[in-house]
Amino acid sequence: xxxxxxxxxxxxxxxxxxxxxGGLLAVRSRILMHAVLGLAVSLLGVAGLYYFLGxxxxxxxxxxxxxxxxCIMIVFGIMVGYxxxxxxxxxxxxxxxxxxxxxxxxxxxxxxxxxxRATWIPAAVHRxxxxxxxxxxxxxxxxxxxxxxxxxxxLTAIIGAIILAQDKEGGHF
Amino acid sequence: xxxxxSHELVRxxxxxxLVIAFVFLNAMIMGYLERKISAHIQxxxxxxxxGPHGILQLLIDGLKLxxxxxxxxxxxxxxxxxxxxxxxFTPVVLPLIVIPFGPKLQVRxxxxxxxxxxxxxxxxxxxxxxxxxxxxxxxxxxGAMRSVAQNISYEIPMLLSLxxxxxxxxxxxxxGIIAAQNKIWxxxxxxxxxxxxxxxxxxxxxxxPFDLPEAExxxxxxxxxxxxxxxxxxxxxxxxxxxxVVCSIATVLFLGGWRGIPLPLGDYGPAIWFFLKVYGLMLFxxxxxxxxxxxxxxxxxxxxxxYMIPFALVNLLVTAVVVKLI
Numbered sequence: 467x468x469x470x471x472x473x474x475x476x477x478x479x480x481x482x483x484x485x486x487x488g489g490l491l492a493v494r495s496r497i498l499m500h501a502v503l504g505l506a507v508s509l510l511g512v513a514g515l516y517y518f519l520g521x522x523x524x525x526x527x528x529x530x531x532x533x534x535x536x537c538i539m540i541v542f543g544i545m546v547g548y549x550x551x552x553x554x555x556x557x558x559x560x561x562x563x564x565x566x567x568x569x570x571x572x573x574x575x576x577x578x579x580x581x582x583r584a585t586w587i588p589a590a591v592h593r594x595x596x597x598x599x600x601x602x603x604x605x606x607x608x609x610x611x612x613x614x615x616x617x618x619x620x621l622t623a624i625i626g627a628i629i630l631a632q633d634k635e636g637g638h639f
Numbered sequence: 640x641x642x643x644x645s646h647e648l649v650r651x652x653x654x655x656x657l658v659i660a661f662v663f664l665n666a667m668i669m670g671y672l673e674r675k676i677s678a679h680i681q682x683x684x685x686x687x688x689x690g691p692h693g694i695l696q697l698l699i700d701g702l703k704l705x706x707x708x709x710x711x712x713x714x715x716x717x718x719x720x721x722x723x724x725x726x727x728f729t730p731v732v733l734p735l736i737v738i739p740f741g742p743k744l745q746v747r748x749x750x751x752x753x754x755x756x757x758x759x760x761x762x763x764x765x766x767x768x769x770x771x772x773x774x775x776x777x778x779x780x781x782g783a784m785r786s787v788a789q790n791i792s793y794e795i796p797m798l799l800s801l802x803x804x805x806x807x808x809x810x811x812x813x814x815g816i817i818a819a820q821n822k823i824w825x826x827x828x829x830x831x832x833x834x835x836x837x838x839x840x841x842x843x844x845x846x847x848p849f850d851l852p853e854a855e856x857x858x859x860x861x862x863x864x865x866x867x868x869x870x871x872x873x874x875x876x877x878x879x880x881x882x883x884v885v886c887s888i889a890t891v892l893f894l895g896g897w898r899g900i901p902l903p904l905g906d907y908g909p910a911i912w913f914f915l916k917v918y919g920l921m922l923f924x925x926x927x928x929x930x931x932x933x934x935x936x937x938x939x940x941x942x943x944x945x946y947m948i949p950f951a952l953v954n955l956l957v958t959a960v961v962v963k964l965i
Contacts, residue, residue: 469648499716499772506765523751526758534761535791541768542787545780597809 478518485511498544506537523601654746658735662728666879667697673925680929707868712774715865719773724866724873727766731880733759738887739813741897741910752813753801756888760843763881764790770874771862782861785851785936792943793842793849799951800832800839803958804892817896826893831954833893835947840885840924842939844878847928851936886920887913894920 488511491504513528605613671686671694678685686693711720737752739745749755764787771783805811807828808819826833842849853861863874890896890913899912934942 497716499719503719503769522749523754526751526754530754530758530761534758534764538764538768538787538791541765541772542784545768545772545784598806599809 477514481511481514481518483511484508485515499541502537502540502544505540506533509533509537651746654736658732658746661735662732662876662880663701665883666876667701669879669882669921669925670697670700670875672922673928676922676925677929680926701872704868704872709870710865710867712776712865714775716773716775719769720865721870723766723770723773724870724877726769727763727877728873728880730759730762730766731877731884734884735880737813738884739817739891739896740913741906742814743906744910745814748812748814751811753805753811753816753888753892756884757798757801760881760884761794763877766877767862770866774862774865776865778858778860779862779864782853782858782864786845786862789842789845789849789851789939792940793839793947796835796943796947796951797839797843799948799955800829800835801888801892803829803832803951803955806955806958806962813891813896816891817898820895820898824893824895824898829893829954829958831950832958833889835951835954836889836893838947839943840889841927842943844881844885844924846878846882846924848931848934849939850928850933851939882921882924883917886917886924889920890916 485508488504488506488508492501492508493504495501495504509528509532513525513533516522516525516528674696675685675693686696689695689699711717734756736746737749737755739748767786767790768783771779771781771786774780804816804825807825808816810816810819841847845851845853853863858864863871866874894916897909897913899909899915902908902911904911
């Protein structure tokens with residue numbers, strides 16, 4: 467292995483660490499703002515992993531959309547309601563702890579089985595073709611389903627925002 | 640093989656040092672020019688004390704800011720408060736990697752250069768948000784919230800106007816976009832997109848007439864009210880570097896990048912043209928800042944959602960039809 471490969475390996479593990487620690491912070495932090503920033507860090511790590519999977523375009527889109535827009539919208543929502551010192555949740559206790567642990571472990575095992583059974587196809591080789599025509603075709607032909615599903619998620623978010631913003635008593639805006 | 644590796648590493652280190660040095664130099668030049676030009680617009684001499692016509696003032700200011708104590712407010716969120724200035728600095732330095740200063744003078748020509756710049760610079764808002772929130776100060780929070788609302792809104796027409804150009808060039812590579820302008824510069828082909836981009840870039844850099852996030856008369860200094868010393872100056876550095884990035888995108892996409900009348904200076908000729916164009920645009924931004932009053936927030940939002948986005952969409956549609964027909 468030459469120096470480059472060492473650096474690449476180190477970066478790969480750094481991204482994994484970033485994803486995990488960000489996720490942990492997002493789940494465990496008692497201050498809402500820290501939790502969202504943890505989520506942002508985790509998503510940045512995922513963007514790095516996309517890059518390692520040979521898809522720099524997807525990595526950039528991940529940063530642009532998830533870190534740059536979605537997280538900022540969440541932070542915006544939090545800023546309206548909380549001050550820095552305010553602590554929100556109290557952690558999990560008793561029966562809930564057992565249930566949570568059980569759910570986590572069973573999901574982990576399920577995923578482990580699936581991962582073991584799967585045959586891995588190596589990531590597509592970076593083709594260097596980032597013309598609009600190519601991107602449009604792959605989004606609307608090859609990955610059409612994923613693309614449309616993401617739109618459904620966004621639609622749900624918009625509807626949720628409208629419901630939250632609605633006037634509770636009158637039922638209109 | 641071993642030498643090739645070390646060459647590439649050395650190249651990266653040199654590029655990183657040069658880019659950071661350039662950010663500091665740019666802030667010094669722009670700080671001086673801004674104070675001097677604003678003074679002359681307001682009919683006063685401006686900086687005169689340190690050096691001839693105050694030319695060394697910014698150097699002294701830099702030393703003063705480095706020497707100052709960093710004050711963290713008592714109820715602030717300390718780790719985030721310290722992190723925010725660094726965070727604001729990073730996303731404006733990264734785009735300099737893909738900006739083509741000349742045909743060869745570029746750190747890296749990525750295939751997705753333009754997307755890279757837009758993705759990375761969208762993180763800037765995050766830094767402003769963290770700064771405003773962690774200060775635990777009403778003015779900072781208001782400044783940060785205004786900044787986010789404004790940045791998110793104006794990002795849409797900005798991206799739409801850039802997309803119109805990318806539709807013509809069919810590439811995101813910065814050098815590729817410049818190469819596509821060998822016959823005609825795109826501000827002639829895409830005048831609407833150019834205007835929309837310029838207007839949106841004022842909002843993106845939080846500068847007057849859209850400088851509501853740091854409106855002095857109502858918010859003291861907006862999101863960086865509580866920062867002192869280097870914390871404050873990192874925000875200033877980031878603001879000027881951001882101006883530079885925004886203006887160089889405008890130069891690359893609409894003004895032909897490093898193209899110009901050939902100068903007898905070899906590889907430096909195109910770089911001189913590039914800097915002339917970028918600093919021309921930056922001087923234009925300073926000129927506008929000190930000429931027009933600040934808009935109201937509802938005017939700002941209405942202008943974006945009711946005029947700029949529809950115009951940008953129509954422009955995109957027309958461009959798409961024309962590109963398809965030709």
